[in-house]
Amino acid sequence: MSNKATEKDMELINKYSRRTLKEDEVYTFSVVLCDNDIDRDIEHFDDEALDTLKDLFVGVSAVYDHEPSAKNQIARIYSCGCEMPEGRLTAYNEPYKRLVGKAYIPVCGATEDLIALLDSGIMKEVSIGCAVAKCRCSICGEDMRTSACSHVKGRHYGGKMCCGVLSEPTDAYEWSFTAVPSQRSAGVTKSSVKKWRGAEDSMGEYIDALRKQAEEGRRYKSALRLETVKAGIMANVGIESKLLEKMTAELSVEELTQLKEAFVVKAQQRLPIGAQSRRGREKPEKKERFKEYEI
Ligand SMILES: [Zn+2]
Structure with a gap:
């Protein structure tokens, strides 16, 4: 730096x-x-x-x-x-x-x-x-x-x-x-x-x-990592939780956020259509997004 x-x-x-x-x-x-x-x-x-x-x-x-x-x-x-x-x-x-x-x-x-x-x-x-x-x-x-x-x-x-x-x-x-x-x-x-x-x-x-x-920030990151692992399990992409944990260990907050979002989308696709359309009517939740800048 x-x-x-x-x-x-x-x-x-x-x-x-x-x-x-x-x-x-x-x-x-x-x-x-x-x-x-x-x-x-x-x-x-x-x-x-x-x-x-x-x-x-x-x-x-x-x-x-x-x-x-x-x-x-x-x-x-x-x-x-x-x-x-x-x-x-x-x-x-x-x-x-x-x-x-x-x-x-x-x-x-x-x-x-x-x-x-x-x-x-x-x-x-x-x-x-x-x-x-x-x-x-x-x-x-x-x-x-x-x-x-x-x-x-x-x-x-x-x-x-x-x-x-x-x-x-x-x-x-x-x-x-x-x-x-x-x-x-x-x-x-x-x-x-x-x-x-x-x-x-x-x-x-x-x-x-x-x-x-x-x-x-460190606490936020570790909570986000846990959520990402959970979302990965929910998405059922065929990756075991142990591997998910290992994969997420080195990711930045930005990367974790992206990965979690991708998993959530995937998990939502697995849900019955009824649940999805109900979700669609809800007001979108304002998402906290932390940025990490690395030089
Ligand atoms: Zn407009």
């Missing part, structure tokens, strides 16, 4: 520092800020939005209590770019694209713990705060917030799932570290982001909160 800062990196970093920093005075790392895949709010950015955000995020600081002020700024993005890992597709079958920021943290006593956490790889995710002008319906193209679009996110229309397409970003406010990624949302910074408030040692509290989140 961390790379040694190159001369070019230092040049960009020093645009933001009051005095010229040396290579060993900064810790640099990459973060995936967002992507074009469907998030847990059943929304995704369109590709053009990622290109716009690429410019908007340069110079933006990470905050740790969501109250931007000089003392809360712990890391800053000094360059930003879009990546398309070869062969990877989104949940809606389009080429996957992500926005990766390069950030730096000044190396000092106050940032020691945070750097150790970043080095350990526990904190792979960040949440972002940005504003977008539109959240278009993937079915009819109308703005879901202002138009009379009657499609419901998560429901299928003619075989296609409706989701909100976040377009035309107008601002990037902030980003923050989170061991369990929070929702992204348009217009305002996310309400689900925990606030870390405190006195002088708020950095310590922040680190503690991140550790707690990491633990919650």
Whole structure:
């Protein structure tokens, strides 16, 4: 995750520092800020939005209590770019694209713990705060917030799932570290982001909160793994539970979610038709979806 800062990196970093920093005075790392895949709010950015955000995020600081002020700024993005890992597709079958920021943290006593956490790889995710002008319906193209679009996110229309397409970003406010990624949302910074408030040692509290989140993330993953194994048994695909357990051990949250969904679909196909149509009339349950970003 961390790379040694190159001369070019230092040049960009020093645009933001009051005095010229040396290579060993900064810790640099990459973060995936967002992507074009469907998030847990059943929304995704369109590709053009990622290109716009690429410019908007340069110079933006990470905050740790969501109250931007000089003392809360712990890391800053000094360059930003879009990546398309070869062969990877989104949940809606389009080429996957992500926005990766390069950030730096000044190396000092106050940032020691945070750097150790970043080095350990526990904190792979960040949440972002940005504003977008539109959240278009993937079915009819109308703005879901202002138009009379009657499609419901998560429901299928003619075989296609409706989701909100976040377009035309107008601002990037902030980003923050989170061991369990929070929702992204348009217009305002996310309400689900925990606030870390405190006195002088708020950095310590922040680190503690991140550790707690990491633990919650681990618990979530192990529950998801169990559900995936159960769904696999229900799907009756001819794989024994022991093998399912082994198969799921190394999967990421994203992969587990996909596999579980595939098993659930398969299991539902095995159910009598009556049960399926009853299910169809139920309001779709809003699904929690955690994302894991790996660089
Ligand atoms: Zn619509």
